[in-house]
Amino acid sequence: MTNRAAFVGATTQHCSLATSKLDVQSVSKWFRTSRANVHALAEVSMQVAAGQIVCVVGPSGCGKSTLLDIIAGLTQPDAGQVFADGQEVAGPGRERLVVFQEPSLFPWLNVFGNVMFGLRLCPELRGDERRDIAHHYLSLVGLEKFEKAHVHELSGGMKQRVALARALAPDPQVLLMDEPFGALDAMTREHLYDDVQKIWADSRKTVVFVTHNMREATCLGDRILLMSSAPGTIARSFDIPLSRPRSIYNAELVAHAAAVADALRGTMGGGVPE
Amino acid sequence: MRRAVVVTAFFAGLLLIWELAAETGWWSPVLFPSAVSVARYLWGAMNDGTLLEAIRVTLQRLLLGYVIGAAIGLPVGVLTSSSKIMDDTLGSLALGLQTLPSVCWVPFAVLWFGQTESAMLFVVVMGTVWSVIIATNHGARTIPPIYAKAARTMGSRRLHLWMMVMLPASLPFLVSGMKQGWAFAWRSLMAAEIFVTILTGFGLGQLLHYGRELNAMDQVIGAMMVIVLIGLLADRILFAPWERFLHRRWGMDGG
Ligand SMILES: Nc1ncnc2c1ncn2[C@@H]1O[C@H](COP(=O)(O)OP(=O)(O)O)[C@@H](O)[C@H]1O
Ligand SMILES: [Mg+2]
Numbered sequence: 270m271t272n273r274a275a276f277v278g279a280t281t282q283h284c285s286l287a288t289s290k291l292d293v294q295s296v297s298k299w300f301r302t303s304r305a306n307v308h309a310l311a312e313v314s315m316q317v318a319a320g321q322i323v324c325v326v327g328p329s330g331c332g333k334s335t336l337l338d339i340i341a342g343l344t345q346p347d348a349g350q351v352f353a354d355g356q357e358v359a360g361p362g363r364e365r366l367v368v369f370q371e372p373s374l375f376p377w378l379n380v381f382g383n384v385m386f387g388l389r390l391c392p393e394l395r396g397d398e399r400r401d402i403a404h405h406y407l408s409l410v411g412l413e414k415f416e417k418a419h420v421h422e423l424s425g426g427m428k429q430r431v432a433l434a435r436a437l438a439p440d441p442q443v444l445l446m447d448e449p450f451g452a453l454d455a456m457t458r459e460h461l462y463d464d465v466q467k468i469w470a471d472s473r474k475t476v477v478f479v480t481h482n483m484r485e486a487t488c489l490g491d492r493i494l495l496m497s498s499a500p501g502t503i504a505r506s507f508d509i510p511l512s513r514p515r516s517i518y519n520a521e522l523v524a525h526a527a528a529v530a531d532a533l534r535g536t537m538g539g540g541v542p543e
Numbered sequence: 544m545r546r547a548v549v550v551t552a553f554f555a556g557l558l559l560i561w562e563l564a565a566e567t568g569w570w571s572p573v574l575f576p577s578a579v580s581v582a583r584y585l586w587g588a589m590n591d592g593t594l595l596e597a598i599r600v601t602l603q604r605l606l607l608g609y610v611i612g613a614a615i616g617l618p619v620g621v622l623t624s625s626s627k628i629m630d631d632t633l634g635s636l637a638l639g640l641q642t643l644p645s646v647c648w649v650p651f652a653v654l655w656f657g658q659t660e661s662a663m664l665f666v667v668v669m670g671t672v673w674s675v676i677i678a679t680n681h682g683a684r685t686i687p688p689i690y691a692k693a694a695r696t697m698g699s700r701r702l703h704l705w706m707m708v709m710l711p712a713s714l715p716f717l718v719s720g721m722k723q724g725w726a727f728a729w730r731s732l733m734a735a736e737i738f739v740t741i742l743t744g745f746g747l748g749q750l751l752h753y754g755r756e757l758n759a760m761d762q763v764i765g766a767m768m769v770i771v772l773i774g775l776l777a778d779r780i781l782f783a784p785w786e787r788f789l790h791r792r793w794g795m796d797g798g
Contacts (some may be wrong), residue, residue: 343692353648361695373693376793377711386707387697421794 290475291317291340291443296349297500298335298473308500309335312349314536315494315503317443322469322476324490326483326533332501333479336372340477341367363387368449370479372428374420378405380431381416387439409468421475425534426457430464437468443475450485459517464524466514483533487526495533505532521524576761581768582714584761592708592737594769601732601746602773608664608747609728613721614673619672620679620720630680637676645670645731649738660743663735670731682716725781729774747773 298310309332317323323390325333340342340351342361351358353365358404366387374383384407388399407413409512420428429449436444460483469476480486486493497504507529515522551723558578564570565577572580588594623634648669649662656662686709694708747770754762 271551337690341696361698363696363698365696367693367696369689369693373688373689375690375693375708375711377714386694386699390698390703419792419794422790435697480643 272504281479285456290319290321291315291339291353291477292355293336293350294350294352296336296346296351297337297448298332298346300345300497301358301519310339310346311406311500311502313501313503314349317475317477319489320473322478322489323494324478324480324486324488324493326480326493326529327384327496327501328481328498328533332496333380333481333494333496335359336368336496336501337445337477340443341365343367363390363439364441365445366441366444367446368432368436368441368446370427370447370449370451372420372425374428374431377418377422378420380412380418380423382418383420383431384435384438391439402438403434407431408440409437410434410464411455420479424457426453426461429453429461433465433468437472441474443477446476446478448479450479451480451482458485460515463514465489483524487529488515488517489512493529495529500521507532571790573746573758574760576764581761581764584759585765587770588750588762588765593745597745597747597750597766598769598773601736601748604660604663604667604736604744605728605732605745606626608667608732609671610726611664612668612728613724614676615674616672616724617679617717618722621683623680624683630654633676634680637673637680639646641673641677644737645727646736648731649735652735653739658739658741660741662739663732663741666735667728667732671724671728672735673722674727678720678723679716682713683725685716686712688753714785716749718782718789722778722782725777729777733770756795 293313293315295312296310296418297308300307301308305527313332313336315323316404325336327333334506337343339346340358342365358365375386378386381403384403388394388402391399394402404413404416407416408432412430413426414436415423415427415431419523423431431447452459453461466489476489478486478489487509493507493509494503495505495507496502507525509525511522511525512521517523517528565572565575585594619633619637623629623637645666648666649720652662652665652669656665690708690712691704694704699708732746733751735746736746737752740749740752747766750766751763751770754766756759
């Protein structure tokens with residue numbers, strides 16, 4: 270396992286360190302509980318260039334969320350480091366904002382208040398600037414009519430749109446998305462792929478997008494990193510040289526997705542279901 | 544509007560049936576006083592000041608005991624939620640003592656403090672504190688950790704994190720813990736006032752107690768009605784606004 274991780278680390282060195290926005294170096298993580306000692310990540314290395322979308326794909330429990338938490342600075346790795354713009358990540362900060370897998374909007378604030386939360390923590394902005402930015406991002410995700418709505422009144426898709434607006438509003442350098450659309454129905458999801466591509470085309474954020482959906486990864490990613498589990502390692506890396514915007518019904522895209530899916534089955538030792 | 548009419552009609556009907564039943568004279572008026580004689584007692588007690596004084600004394604004791612109970616219970620509840628050892632020790636102690644009806648603290652309190660205000664206060668605090676600890680412990684465990692995670696990525700730290708995230712996130716359990724504490728404080732105080740006879744203050748429970756001593760059923764029933772009324776009013780004034788807020792923001796389940 271360690272060999273393979275080292276190998277992948279070597280092959281991805283073509284992203285020179287100076288230009289890579291995110292540089293994850295041999296990160297390992299164990300979770301020690303009273304019942305078990307889980308080796309969640311084993312020497313994971315990856316680089317993401319500025320303005321790139323990298324999708325991390327892997328079966329449930331392979332350590333995707335753990336990896337994202339470590340990049341965000343929410344979890345400390347047991348070994349290895351993460352560099353953002355050449356600076357070691359020591360803790361969470363608003364240069365790297367997260368759209369979480371589970372619902373994370375604050376129920377005591379309305380939609381507008383949720384988007385304002387991060388903006389209020391930007392001391393360089395004036396009050397009216399904050400409000401303008403919040404309006405802007407809410408209309409970007411198509412929710413300008415729901416600014417006054419309470420969180421529990423929104424559908425799942427709307428909640429994740431608000432979470433996206435909340436993460437975009439403080440203008441982070443890096444956007445970390447942890448299976449943000451995993452709980453949504455297919456139609457809502459497809460709609461959101463278009464939105465994400467549109468927003469990315471305008472803002473050129475650096476994005477790490479975690480998913481276990483092959484087509485989703487192929488639709489959004491410049492690169493796909495395939496993870497294998499127990500312990501979590503990056504098994505393979507695929508470039509997706511398709512033009513944007515992409516549709517998940519595009520035949521070429523489907524072919525790429527199938528190739529990644531085959532490789533995933535290989536890393537899982539003969540098609541173990543999730 | 545229609546609801547108010549229905550409620551008024553229901554209680555008016557109840558009073559009417561009561562009055563008519565008393566009028567039949569089938570029961571002794573000493574044991575079954577008419578609604579009118581209870582009203583007459585309440586009116587008299589109101590005018591000679593005994594009722595308002597009793598309400599004042601009772602509310603003063605209640606608030607003091609409740610505030611002390613909550614001030615101890617909330618932090619201890621947070622403490623028990625924060626670690627396994629605390630939960631196993633303090634948490635199980637609270638769980639055990641909460642099952643003890645608060646009137647059982649009365650002999651203990653009287654032996655320790657005598658027939659004093661302190662005995663009364665002790666019973667109320669003991670009646671309140673355990674249920675506040677348990678409600679807070681349970682509630683603090685159910686705050687989704689994702690809120691703090693999300694806030695920390697956006698740059699929220701220390702005081703900001705506590706005031707703008709942890710405090711509002713804990714509102715559902717704070718309100719339910721405080722409400723449960725209030726209900727227990729109220730019940731324990733009535734038990735204490737009935738069983739601890741002291742001269743430093745004459746509360747509603749004592750009004751009830753002396754009503755029995757004097758065989759004054761109108762006083763007993765009148766005091767009971769005032770006690771119910773205060774319980775309802777406290778719920779409306781102290782907790783209903785918070786519960787409405789939670790319902791609006793959190794949705795149906797309030798959690
Ligand atoms: N806080 C934690 N305590 C103990 N084990 C954990 C914790 N977080 C994650 N794990 C374990 O680490 C592994 C990776 O989890 P995770 O990163 O959530 O996987 P994924 O997001 O790919 O589904 C799993 O086996 C999970 O049970
Ligand atoms: Mg996950």
